[in-house]
Amino acid sequence: MLHVNEADVKRLLPFPKAIDLVREAYVRLAQGEAANPPRVLLSVPGGASMFFMPGHVYGQGSVAVKVARVNAGNPRVSLPTVLLTIYAYDATTGVQVAEVEGEWLTAARTAASTAVATDILASKSVRVLGVFGTGMEATTHVPMLMLVRDFDRILVYSRNKGKRELFAEKMSRDLGITVVTSDSPERVARESDVIVTATTSNTPVFDGSLVKAGSHVNAIGSATPEAREVDTKFAKRSRVVVDSIAQALATYGDIIGPIREGAIRESEILELGEILNGKMKVVHRASDVTLFKSGGLAVLDAMITDYVLGKLVPQERAKGARA
């Protein structure tokens, strides 16, 4: 059995490839050519919450299940808030073929998903990218989004001044782009053409009435029933697109909230895969704003895991041949 660590995944998964794989996974799922059963949640009273997320793209050699464990108190014992492990099995026999460290893979597939959505939903002439959050998701989103649009400038907001300054310094150095920190979420909301919220917030991170006409917002952080990253005002103004309608209605506070408040209707929500495969259409007017809300689909993890394993297995075989 292969043990695939974060460094392996980073090395084997170029960002443009991640975007292609994620786009294909969405299309295959929308065409009924993949399995993405509802994720299962198990919450330990006073302990971790765990998600079990199996997925498979028909015809691929492996089935993957991601097991996510979340405890906001973990940093107090020097552990990450979220622990992610992906187990892969031979699709025919069921033999376990790999255990994959899932943090980087998840951040990359989430950013790739946002890039796919932004590519299809945002105007071609966007110039300013606004980022809320400075964690691993934010870090992967900036270079991934630069692959689908030419930004002049990145605006970053985080409540923690030190973190947003470090993030800006690292991003501008690594990516050769102007990154400006902002001490107000309002400024980021007002000045950005594309926004990413990559936070663990339970309450909206900006005032939705401030966002410019024609802008596109990706809300990809908190995705539990009680959590909100965007407010109802913004959802009401937007064309709303999600990664999975079923999952959104079951678990995303940013969708459930506005529906409950009567601001949006279930029937108006679009699914990214259905847009990509041409079954649903987004009509753009210059005054429209768009919202892409995602909580992450197991089938994206399965698609990328299968790709990474495909790259590793020949290398492992070659090692064996040399040994």
Place this chain on the structure above:
Amino acid sequence: MLHVNEADVKRLLPFPKAIDLVREAYVRLAQGEAANPPRVLLSVPGGASMFFMPGHVYGQGSVAVKVARVNAGNPRVSLPTVLLTIYAYDATTGVQVAEVEGEWLTAARTAASTAVATDILASKSVRVLGVFGTGMEATTHVPMLMLVRDFDRILVYSRNKGKRELFAEKMSRDLGITVVTSDSPERVARESDVIVTATTSNTPVFDGSLVKAGSHVNAIGSATPEAREVDTKFAKRSRVVVDSIAQALATYGDIIGPIREGAIRESEILELGEILNGKMKVVHRASDVTLFKSGGLAVLDAMITDYVLGKLVPQERAKGARA
């Protein structure tokens, strides 16, 4: 992280202990003190079917998820039809603490569950145990059931003559009890006071009208919507008890079939945990027959995994201290 193999589980899990643990797991679940979310099924077209089964007993140190992979064609490539792995995580932090080989543990917990059901449902004066099947489940069921009732004789039927003779020889040698093979399922159905069907059959393995008044049947093999081990005639004659009403209605052909045919009513089905904790009562008349149908609950795996890990961790610590 601990790797726990079949030999470790056998060594650390005495059968009487397995019965106590399983009884406790049923009671805790019935009292709302355990999590047993619906198992998830993912079927690969032309490949394996996989079940993802997370479970947790509140207050225990670990959460377990069992991943079952099933492909009836596996023996053609010298692999078992069913592959079972249990992953265990720290209930507070979510850190993975163990990977456990699940075949023996599953067979033992299933047999322990049958023993708990038989102890509460079968007459005290039973003498003959009838067994359909000769696999690992049948092998664990005989000694486990001998812990709750004094049998004079075991009757075993399997379509394969060689297998049933080997089984009889091994059981009588290991357990010091008379084991008789039968070349007809009818004889086993007619002569047994307690019956276990531990098969992969898709069609009923005996004629339900042959079973004696006062007998008890445990159907613990096939548990998919289209599979049957017992016929509708028998279900109609029986007081029907299941391990989980929700799971039975969703996935057990032996329950779904008779309901669809109008032979039993959903409202008449009893749940083992509710009987054990006194919320439901089984009224016995000498002429009654009883049926216990189980497909296996994740919470039983979680309960036993937690126990096995508790036995291993001090040993691992002691090894560390000596090293």
